[in-house]
């Protein structure tokens with residue numbers, strides 16, 4: 001099975017498992033479990049949620065200990081949240097702002113989860129102990145998954161006032 005077919009199978013399973021489910025933690029935990037167990041090269045999969053303006057807190061994850069808090073100014077996750085754009089890192093060891101939760105991490109992809117206003121609500125962080133483990137297929141498929149998660153975030157973002165611009 002090639003990578004695209006693997007993602008199709010994960011998406012099929014998630015649609016069946018999560019039909020009608022709207023609880024954020026239940027949905028995020030199930031997404032993490034399915035991704036983590038579907039791809040051998042994924043050795044850490046998790047979400048960091050925006051819990052206050054400019055602040056990410058760890059959410060459901062699988063793999064070794066993940067750091068609990070990441071301000072938007074720090075790390076690959078913080079850059080993803082700041083820029084509201086996917087970060088695909090072929091070699092984290094040459095990235096001065098990479099936060100190493102594990103010494104074995106070699107490559108990483110972080111995808112933003114945006115709500116319908118364009119505000120960032122979470123980021124999906126996946127690490128691999130293989131260099132350059134993530135390619136365009138991963139990015140396209142994970143961004144499509146992130147778009148489906150926008151449904152979870154109908155309430156305003158933490159700290160958002162009516163008419164406030166999306167978190168940057």
Ligand code: SME
Pocket residue numbers: 044065066067070074075076077078097098099100101102108125127
């Ligand atoms: N590497 C991330 C931190 C999260 S740990 O990898 C789980 C970063 O640089 O933001």
